[in-house]
Amino acid sequence: MIALALRLLRLGGRRAWTSAGLVGAGVAVATTLLAISVGALHGLDERESRTGWRTPAEAATGTDPVALLRLRTDFAAGRPITQVDLVAPVAGATPPPGLPRMPAPGEVWVSPALAELMGTLPAGDLAARYPGPATGLVGDAGLQSPDELVAVIGRPAGDPVLLAKGGSDVVPVAAFDRTGDGVSTADLYRQLTIVAVALVVFPVAGLLGASARLSAARRSERLATLRLLGASTRQVTVVAVAEVTAVATVAAVVGVVLEAVLSPLVALIPLAGSGWFAADVRPGFLPCLAIVVGVALLATASAVGGLRQVVVGPRGVARRQRPQGARGLRLLGVAAALVVLLVVNSALPVVSVDAAGVVFVLVILAMVGAVALIGPLVVRVVGTRMAARARSVPGLLAGRRLLDDPKGAFRPLAGLTLAVFVAGFLAPMTAAVAGVSSVDATTLQVTAPPSEVAGLVQTTRARLAAIGLPATVSTVGDTVAVLPRDPAGLDRARTVLDGLAPGSVAQTEAEARHEDTVLTADLGRGALVVLVATFLVAATATGTAAAARVLDHRHTLRLLTLAGTPLAVLDRARRAETVRPLLVNGAIALVLGLFCASPFVAATAALRPSGLLTLGGVLVAGTALVLAATAASRPLLRSVTAPDQERSR
Amino acid sequence: MTSAPVLSGSRLTKRFGATTVLSDVDVSVAPGETVAITGPSGSGKSTLLHCLAGILRPDEGVVRLGAERVDTLSEGARTALRLQRMGFVFQFGQLLPELPAVENVALPLMLAGASRRAAVHRAASWFPALGLAGLELRRPGQLSGGQEQRVAIARALVAEPAVVFADEPTGALDSTTGRQVVELLCGLAVRTGAALVVVTHDPDVAAACHRTVALRDGRVVGSGIAA
Numbered sequence: 066m067i068a069l070a071l072r073l074l075r076l077g078g079r080r081a082w083t084s085a086g087l088v089g090a091g092v093a094v095a096t097t098l099l100a101i102s103v104g105a106l107h108g109l110d111e112r113e114s115r116t117g118w119r120t121p122a123e124a125a126t127g128t129d130p131v132a133l134l135r136l137r138t139d140f141a142a143g144r145p146i147t148q149v150d151l152v153a154p155v156a157g158a159t160p161p162p163g164l165p166r167m168p169a170p171g172e173v174w175v176s177p178a179l180a181e182l183m184g185t186l187p188a189g190d191l192a193a194r195y196p197g198p199a200t201g202l203v204g205d206a207g208l209q210s211p212d213e214l215v216a217v218i219g220r221p222a223g224d225p226v227l228l229a230k231g232g233s234d235v236v237p238v239a240a241f242d243r244t245g246d247g248v249s250t251a252d253l254y255r256q257l258t259i260v261a262v263a264l265v266v267f268p269v270a271g272l273l274g275a276s277a278r279l280s281a282a283r284r285s286e287r288l289a290t291l292r293l294l295g296a297s298t299r300q301v302t303v304v305a306v307a308e309v310t311a312v313a314t315v316a317a318v319v320g321v322v323l324e325a326v327l328s329p330l331v332a333l334i335p336l337a338g339s340g341w342f343a344a345d346v347r348p349g350f351l352p353c354l355a356i357v358v359g360v361a362l363l364a365t366a367s368a369v370g371g372l373r374q375v376v377v378g379p380r381g382v383a384r385r386q387r388p389q390g391a392r393g394l395r396l397l398g399v400a401a402a403l404v405v406l407l408v409v410n411s412a413l414p415v416v417s418v419d420a421a422g423v424v425f426v427l428v429i430l431a432m433v434g435a436v437a438l439i440g441p442l443v444v445r446v447v448g449t450r451m452a453a454r455a456r457s458v459p460g461l462l463a464g465r466r467l468l469d470d471p472k473g474a475f476r477p478l479a480g481l482t483l484a485v486f487v488a489g490f491l492a493p494m495t496a497a498v499a500g501v502s503s504v505d506a507t508t509l510q511v512t513a514p515p516s517e518v519a520g521l522v523q524t525t526r527a528r529l530a531a532i533g534l535p536a537t538v539s540t541v542g543d544t545v546a547v548l549p550r551d552p553a554g555l556d557r558a559r560t561v562l563d564g565l566a567p568g569s570v571a572q573t574e575a576e577a578r579h580e581d582t583v584l585t586a587d588l589g590r591g592a593l594v595v596l597v598a599t600f601l602v603a604a605t606a607t608g609t610a611a612a613a614r615v616l617d618h619r620h621t622l623r624l625l626t627l628a629g630t631p632l633a634v635l636d637r638a639r640r641a642e643t644v645r646p647l648l649v650n651g652a653i654a655l656v657l658g659l660f661c662a663s664p665f666v667a668a669t670a671a672l673r674p675s676g677l678l679t680l681g682g683v684l685v686a687g688t689a690l691v692l693a694a695t696a697a698s699r700p701l702l703r704s705v706t707a708p709d710q711e712r713s714r
Numbered sequence: 715m716t717s718a719p720v721l722s723g724s725r726l727t728k729r730f731g732a733t734t735v736l737s738d739v740d741v742s743v744a745p746g747e748t749v750a751i752t753g754p755s756g757s758g759k760s761t762l763l764h765c766l767a768g769i770l771r772p773d774e775g776v777v778r779l780g781a782e783r784v785d786t787l788s789e790g791a792r793t794a795l796r797l798q799r800m801g802f803v804f805q806f807g808q809l810l811p812e813l814p815a816v817e818n819v820a821l822p823l824m825l826a827g828a829s830r831r832a833a834v835h836r837a838a839s840w841f842p843a844l845g846l847a848g849l850e851l852r853r854p855g856q857l858s859g860g861q862e863q864r865v866a867i868a869r870a871l872v873a874e875p876a877v878v879f880a881d882e883p884t885g886a887l888d889s890t891t892g893r894q895v896v897e898l899l900c901g902l903a904v905r906t907g908a909a910l911v912v913v914t915h916d917p918d919v920a921a922a923c924h925r926t927v928a929l930r931d932g933r934v935v936g937s938g939i940a941a
Contacts, residue, residue, distance in 0.1 A: 455830065456830055457824070458821060458824045458825050461813070461817065461824070461830065462810065462812070462813070465810070465813050469812035620807045621807055621808065621809075621810060621811075624802075624804050624807065624808045625808075625810070626793070627767075627769055627796070627802060627804075628796060628797070628800075628801075628802040628808070628870075629793055629795075629797025629798070629800065629802075629825070630793075630797070630821075630825060631790075631793055631794075631825075634825065
């Protein structure tokens with residue numbers, strides 16, 4: 066039977082290949098996005114494994130540390146530099162990843178990107194801050210990303226730099242291959258990435274399911290014929306499984322390969338202040354294999370679900386007798402989802418950062434489930450109203466089609482509805498974080514012991530005058546503030562301060578908030594990436610579904626055209642049956658998205674300009690997408706309804 | 715039938731690539747006349763019907779509907795002409811499965827600009843004459859094959875076309891049902907004054923028509939008046 070299924074596909078002609086191509090396109094896009102999502106989590110793991118040495122496990126009291134470590138964040142050319150000061154009391158100790166040996170006092174190991182920057186900036190702007198020229202390069206094994214700026218500096222024991230204000234405490238390192246227990250920014254990013262992945266994965270799963278059911282009518286006709294000929298339930302199921310599984314497996318492999326091809330581009334999307342090594346965002350062989358197998362199984366299961374009617378009784382498909390209803394029982398599922406949300410909402414204050422991602426995923430799962438359950442009901446209601454009120458043929462056709470199969474009509478819209486849900490969820494969040502007021506980025510501030518402040522002011526003024534850098538030097542409490550007259554002199558002034566107060570952190574207010582700024586930018590960028598991904602899902606789903614529907618109904622469409630029905634009428638009906646339920650579903654999804662975000666930020670934040678921009682952009686893009694997807698299959702509609710198609714039928 | 719033809723095709727030739735499917739065919743149909751086009755598979759029956767209905771443009775020859783020349787009209791104008799002045803009955807699959815029977819019948823009227831209420835009212839008035847009373851709200855999937863064809867006949871005639879074209883209208887039916895359907899089709903066409911052109915393999919269908927045009931290899935090889 067498997068051979069028969071593949072033979073039917075192979076000999077099925079252009080129509081069968083086009084149908085298989087549509088299924089394959091949907092599955093391939095879904096797989097690519099799935100692989101990118103898995104790649105993002107893989108990338109975070111890889112990053113953490115390479116940078117964990119900077120927050121190592123502390124040596125227990127009474128044991129000898131392999132090194133003393135202090136971190137500080139410096140800046141040059143507006144970019145952060147991670148400076149790691151190391152004291153290595155034990156000769157021959159295992160060095161941090163990326164270094165061939167433990168740095169000796171006075172040695173400076175820099176990342177390739179920092180070496181490049183040092184080469185392009187005048188020494189007074191950067192290189193003069195270090196005790197000597199670069200000793201060597203930190204290897205990739207010790208870096209977050211290829212563009213990360215890192216300096217590892219060997220210090221002698223008791224170096225005052227280690228005790229200067231502004232950096233981290235000095236950590237006695239137990240070993241560089243063990244990470245400390247504290248909650249780090251990496252943990253926060255991990256949770257945020259899990260949320261982003263969840264927001265993408267559910268629509269992707271929907272696309273997979275919808276793709277596997279594309280052209281179900283073509284398969285159903287053929288399988289119903291087999292059933293009428295006496296094929297058993299098992300045989301019919303095997304034929305159905307074989308075709309979809311074959312197409313989905315090939316498409317899944319294509320999707321994984323596509324992800325690998327796109328990974329250098331994906332690696333350019335910055336997170337936590339830098340891009341990625343391309344290899345980091347490529348899942349390993351086993352995850353890829355799991356993705357391919359999982360996608361093939363999911364597609365198969367979905368296709369089998371779609372063929373249940375044939376398996377149960379062939380006449381049900383050969384002559385559709387009853388509309389495919391959408392029962393009101395679905396409302397129970399929606400109620401259950403809301404209960405989940407309320408429970409999570411009340412438990413949120415006691416949830417740890419580590420579990421926040423999982424909690425978010427639960428909330429998203431519940432809401433995505435609610436959207437998926439309520440969607441067909443909404444389509445049914447919209448169809449009922451359209452059919453009852455239609456005065457024109459397109460309105461009547463659209464309304465009746467929606468009523469005939471609300472679940473089928475909602476399937477291609479599910480992705481876009483979820484995209485609107487995601488937009489509703491993210492708009493208040495991004496608007497809230499974007500609402501942070503701007504801060505000073507021109508005045509350097511450095512904190513010094515109160516007894517040294519006056520002296521530091523004097524020497525700073527003298528040193529700046531000596532190098533010809535006009536600046537205003539003032540004090541506020543125990544802080545010395547330096548405002549260069551020319552903003553381009555900021556890095557030189559910083560170098561001066563670094564020399565006068567070694568190890569101190571001279572930063573502007575904006576630089577001091579750098580982590581928050583990066584996080585804000587990452588949230589905004591992440592929201593955009595998620596929206597683009599969900600819209601890609603939606604575009605694929607609506608486009609392939611519109612084309613598949615034309616293929617499925619091509620005989621009736623053609624006869625209608627022959628009988629004098631203008632193509633424009635059929636086209637308007639196709640548009641109406643997509644746009645109207647989408648607008649209603651979109652509005653509901655938007656409200657659910659805002660509601661879902663409410664435990665974390667006030668929904669009214671969405672009314673801020675950036676929130677409105679997100680929402681407006683999504684609605685405009687969504688509607689345009691549906692129109693474009695429908696329009697994209699118009700040539701196919703024209704082709705299948707052309708008079709000379711009769712002989713090729 | 716001596717009145718001026720409502721439909722005529724003269725010296726019609728149609729080629730698909732190197733194959734000549736119709737060659738120098740002449741045919742005309744008077745108002746209220748029923749004509750069967752017969753012949754073996756591949757003889758050019760359906761192509762002739764498509765040329766006469768303006769679905770295909772002949773490579774040579776002239777097609778007229780009344781005084782209007784059809785073959786020179788644009789695609790859009792021919793589509794509009796089919797909607798306004800012609801009706802069609804096909805072998806199967808012509809009804810929209812989502813629409814109740816009465817709305818399927820009302821479609822041509824709505825497409826021509828009638829209000830939905832008026833179109834449905836007029837469509838419903840055809841049901842008793844076709845033996846379909848009480849089935850107005852059934853969907854095509856809930857009807858038998860014969861009932862479906864009768865709904866299709868109602869749809870073809872509801873806008874009172876000048877000509878009805880039927881392409882193997884009984885091809886998917888058993889002989890008894892087929893005979894009933896063709897008698898109904900011919901009877902209603904005559905009663906409404908519409909000309910009927912039927913493409914068929916079935917001698918019984920041909921016998922139910924006023925006249926027969928026999929084709930072989932794209933040429934008219936015989937014509938006659940049914941017994």
